[in-house]
Amino acid sequence: MKLFKKVLMGTFLLTMVFFLFIGQSWVLQVPFLLAFGWLGFLKSVGPSVTFRWGAIGEALLVAGILAVGSHLFLRWLWRQLQPEASAWRVRWSVSLLLLLVLFFGATMASVGIGHHVGWLMAGREALVRSNWPRWRMESAWNSRGLCHAAVARLEAGTPLADIPRYLLQDPETRAPSENHYVVSRVEPGGETGFMVFARDPLALKSDGGVRCSKSQRPDEMESLDAEAVARWLAGAEPVVGATP
Numbered sequence: 001m002k003l004f005k006k007v008l009m010g011t012f013l014l015t016m017v018f019f020l021f022i023g024q025s026w027v028l029q030v031p032f033l034l035a036f037g038w039l040g041f042l043k044s045v046g047p048s049v050t051f052r053w054g055a056i057g058e059a060l061l062v063a064g065i066l067a068v069g070s071h072l073f074l075r076w077l078w079r080q081l082q083p084e085a086s087a088w089r090v091r092w093s094v095s096l097l098l099l100l101v102l103f104f105g106a107t108m109a110s111v112g113i114g115h116h117v118g119w120l121m122a123g124r125e126a127l128v129r130s131n132w133p134r135w136r137m138e139s140a141w142n143s144r145g146l147c148h149a150a151v152a153r154l155e156a157g158t159p160l161a162d163i164p165r166y167l168l169q170d171p172e173t174r175a176p177s178e179n180h181y182v183v184s185r186v187e188p189g190g191e192t193g194f195m196v197f198a199r200d201p202l203a204l205k206s207d208g209g210v211r212c213s214k215s216q217r218p219d220e221m222e223s224l225d226a227e228a229v230a231r232w233l234a235g236a237e238p239v240v241g242a243t244p
Contacts, residue, residue, distance in 0.1 A: 067097050142176040144221055147196045147212040149173050150182055154192060155214060160184055186233065191215060197229050204229065 019027045071093035078088040146167065153163045163184065168176040183195045197209030209229040211222040224232065 012170060062153070063097070070097065076230075096219065104210045143180060143198075143210040144212075146173060146176045146180055146182060147194050147210045147221060150184070150194045150196070151212055151214055160192060168225065185232075187213070195224075195232055 016027055035237040047094075072092060074093055074096075075088035078085070095239055117165055145192055149167060149170075149172075150163050153166055154160065164177070164182050167173045167182060170177075179200070180196050180198055185195070187193045191213050193211060197213050198204045198207055205226045208223060208225040208231075211224055211232065216222075
C-alpha cells in the first residue's frame with residue numbers, strides 16, 4: 001500500500017511538472033481559484049450590490065410563518081402518532097427548515113453548474129490560454145494570416161463589404177475569424193487598410209492587433225498595442241466593413 005501511494009504521488013508530481021514545463025500554469029491556478037476565487041468575485045461585485053429591504057423583509061416574514069406553522073403542525077402530528085413520547089422539539093423543526101433551505105440552494109447551484117458547463121462545452125473559445133511565447137506567437141500568426149487573407153481577398157476583386165463574410169465562410173479562416181475582428185478602413189492616402197485584433201478584451205490587451213494593406217508585404221505588417229488599435233479605430237475616415 002505504501003509503495004502504491006509513493007508511485008501515485010510520484011506520478012502526480014511528474015504530471016504537474018510536465019504541465020508546468022509546457023506552460024500550462026492553470027494546473028496550479030485551478031485549485032487555488034476553486035478554494036479562494038469567490039473572494040475576488042465578492043470584491044469586484046460587492047460594491048455594485050444593492051439590497052431590496054422590502055423583498056428581504058418579505059422573505060423573512062414568509063420564512064417565519066413557515067417555521068411557526070410547520071412547527072405547530074408537526075407537534076400536533078407527533079402527538080397523534082406518538083402520544084406517549086416526549087413533545088416535539090423546536091430544534092427538530094428548525095433542522096427541517098434549514099434542510100429545506102439547503103435543498104433549495106443545492107438545486108439552484110446544480111442548475112447553475114449545468115448551465116455553465118453546457119455554455120463552456122458549446123463555446124468555441126479555448127478554456128485556457130498558455131503563458132508560453134510559442135502560443136502567443138501562434139495567436140499573432142493567426143492575426144497576420146487573417147490580415148493577409150483579407151488583403152488577398154481584396155486583390156482578388158472581392159467587394160470590401162463582403163470580405164468579412166467570405167473570411168467567416170472559408171474553412172481555412174473561419175476559426176481565426178470567429179476569434180478576431182477584421183476591420184477595414186480607407187486610409188488618409190486613399191489606400192484601403194485592414195486591422196485585425198482579438199475579440200477577447202484580455203487577449204487584445206496582451207497581444208494587440210495587426211495592421212496591413214495592399215502596398216505592404218506580409219513581413220511588413222505592423223504590430224500595434226491595444227492603445228494604438230483604439231486610436232486607429234477612432235480615426236476620422238469611415239469604417240467600410242467589419243466582421244459582425
